[in-house]
Amino acid sequence: MTTSKTDGPDFASSSLPRHLGRGVIGFGSLIGSVAFIPLVGPVSLLLLPIGALALRGCPMCWTIGLMQTISRGRLQRSCEAGRCTLSVADRDQARPTESVTL
Template identity: 60%
Template sequence: MKTTTREPNFASKSVPRHLARGALGFGLIAGSIALVPAVGPVALLAAPLSLIAFRGCPTCWTVGLIQTVSRNRLQRTCANGTCTLTTRTRPD
């Protein structure tokens, strides 16, 4: 009997798209902090927008980057209660 476990998926469709989301998120955080002397505390309102770009926190973004890079390269196989992680063989 094969059982499937739904794990959180933070991956993007492509690595460049994921990196763009990260650049936007980190840019919003850095920009909101850097603009405090010029604009005042209202600049900190941009920081929560980074959570939308990250789809959570920066750690979630990092996990998603790892998932995006490893997608279609690693394969988890479970049999008899034991799971193994192997590299996926690519057809030539």
């Protein structure tokens, strides 16, 4: 059976710089929403949804996505006869693939 991605949720970005950029925007917005309260009042809380959107929901989701982005294409999961294994992919196959054999 072949699927387009793994069975679980995917929080990874297409590249590491893009994911780190989302982290800067997300964490910056979350920190700024609290830090700017003395300066602009409750209006600064409008940064909270921007931070949550950039982090795809929560800081933990972003962290999971960071790990997925770093490991994408480096680990290979294969399942045969009801037994699944996780192995390091060959350097030639280190590029992200569109399908995973289950």
